Amino acid sequence: MSSIDKNARYRSSHEWVRKDGARIVAGISDHAQGALGDIVFVELPEVGKTLKQGEAFGVVESVKAASDVYMPMSGKVVAVNEALAGDPALVNKEPYAGGWFIAFEPTAPAEWEGLLTPEAYETEAGKE
Amino acid sequence: MNQTRLHAWHLAAGAKMATFAGFDMPISYPLGSVEEHLVTRRSVGLFDIDHMGQVEVTGPGADDFVSGLVSARVLDMKDGDARYSLLLNEEGTVIDDLFIYRIPGAWWIVVNASNKEEDLAWMAARARERKRDDVVIEDRSEETYMIAVQGPRAIELLDAASDSSISAYPRFSSGRARVLGAPCLVGRTGYTGEDGVELFFPAxxxxxxxxxxxxxxxxxxxxxxxxxxxxxDSLRFEAGMPLHGHELSQSISPLEAGFKWACDLEKEFVGKGAVEKLAAAGVSRKLVGLSVQGGVPREGFEVQDEAGRKVGAVVAGMFCPTAKLFAANAFVEPALAKSGTALKVVIRGKPAPAVVVKRPLYVPAYRR
Structure with missing residues (x-):
């Protein structure tokens, strides 16, 4: 059974976002990392890049496949998790903590309300 | 779809399963494939490889027939010897790669799961064509189970579990032993680069x-x-071993893939003429290892020279847990095959820096 961060919101494409002051932090869910298996490479966007909700912002590569990761909300990237370059397995070990992907300033904060609650995401992920 | 007899065990262990060569096989366990790789390098890994095929060739004409069929020298093999070989077609490209065990009264040939039916049909056709009614070719895959036990402590484990001293077997030899009471053909062979055994026993x-x-x-x-x-796959890749369908195939010559050593040009065998012809003309591409930065170089990705010209393609590529590299095998023009040559691999549209590196990427302690 995969774990869930109760303070986060989710998208059905398995990204999570969490409020961190004025910023939003994003990553992929425990369910997603479990399904992907060992993660060996993460490609992240440049700081300063502005992306729309649903746009691919990075790539996560497991042993067997590469998958795009999508912006849960529109925003401007203000930080990326540099630690993933040296230790991409952090995404497997701590998907909601040390395995975060990016932080962004939301350009459409109202999008938050349209995201899946932890309960709704859990139900959706459980169907897979 | 086929299942091995350990299918239920794999499911109960929480394995991720996928189809390979018509079998529903474990791809990884909850331990994770990177850690599984590392456990095999530091201690012992057990591999359910029952999908592999076993072909037994017997009869008064078997020696002569097998020698003419496969690329490697086999007539010097004594009972207990084991040797790598290729099965070539007349064009000198690779139908399959084989492990051949000389056992008392028979040739025991281990073939790739995905090629088994083609190998068997090919062997039968060659026997018919040569009117070899003194040769019997039998598929033993159904009644034979095959597991591999690999890693630096594999022999210690086997010695403890069997009634004879497996540590006394030289590399590339085989013998009969009881392992935990089960009658086994034990080959001191494997596909990981580590010491270890492959066991054949009643299913x-x-x-x-x-x-x-x-x-x-x-x-x-x-x-x-x-x-x-x-x-x-990552263990064999790091150790420089080929996987048929990638580094070897029916569109690849052994000379291009660096397997001239597996072709005995002093005897006759199917495909020899084509191999000699290519050897005289020179190959137009060579298999190289590439260390790549900026992502995982996967099968089919384009290889470019520094000017951006296409010079080849990746046939296999992955993260190598022991070498700690992203690496690829690719066929490139011979002029670009030298170690240290700077190339590029196009990863998702972006040319990523790559450099030709010496293969294999990993040499186990017992061979250093």
Whole structure:
């Protein structure tokens, strides 16, 4: 059974976002990392890049496949998790903590309300 | 879809399963394929490889027939010897790669699961064509189970679990022994780069031997884990071993892939003429290893020279857990095959820096 961060919101494409002051932090869910298996490479966007909700912002590569990761909300990237370059397995070990992907300033904060609650995401992920 | 007799065990262990060569096989266990790779390098990995095929060739004409069929020298093999060989077609490209065991009264040939039917048909056709009614070719895959036990402590584990001293077997030899009471053909062979064995035994013993060997490891303080096909692939890749369909295929010559050593040009065999012809003309591409930065170089990705000209393609590529590299095998023009040559691999549209590196990427302690 995969774990869930109760303070986060989710998208059905398995990204999570969490409020961190004025910023939003994003990553992929425990369910997603479990399904992907060992993660060996993460490609992240440049700081300063502005992306729309649903746009691919990075790539996560497991042993067997590469998958795009999508912006849960529109925003401007203000930080990326540099630690993933040296230790991409952090995404497997701590998907909601040390395995975060990016932080962004939301350009459409109202999008938050349209995201899946932890309960709704859990139900959706459980169907897979 | 086919299942091995350990299928239920794999599911109960929480394995991720996928189809490979018509079998529903474990790709990785909850341990994760990177850690599975590392366990095999530091201690012992157990591999369910029952999908592999076994072909037995017997009869008064078997020696002559096998020698003419396969690329490697085999007539000098004594009972107990084991040797790598290729099965070539008349064009001198590779139908399959084989492990051949000389056992008393027979040739025991291990073939790739995905090529088994074609190999058998090819062998039968060559026997018919040569009117070899003194040769019997039999598919032994159904009644034979095959598991591999690999890693620096594999022999210690086998010695503890068997009635004879497996450590006395030289590399590339085989013998009969009882392992946990089960009658086995034990080959000191493998596909990981590590020391270890491959066991052939009656299929009914599969679960008892598998769980018994894992338990024996636990009892003796020898770390041993079940290993899926993903780690099997990264282990063989790092050790420089080919996987048919990637580094070898029916559109690849052994000379291009660096397997001239597996072709005995002093004897006759199917495909020899084509190999000699290509050797005289020179190859137009060579297999190289590439260390790549900026992502995982995967099969089919384009290889470019520094000017951006296409010079080849990746046939296999992955993260190598022991070498700690993203690496690829690719066929490139011979002029670009030298170690240290700077190239690029196009990863998702972006040319990523790559450099030709010496293969294999990993050499185990016992061979250093």
């Amino acid at each position: 009914a013993e599969a679960e008892r031997l598998w769980t018994g060997l894992l338990a024996e490891g636990g009892k003796r303080g020898i770390e041993a884990a079940a290993i899926g096909l993903a780690a099997r």
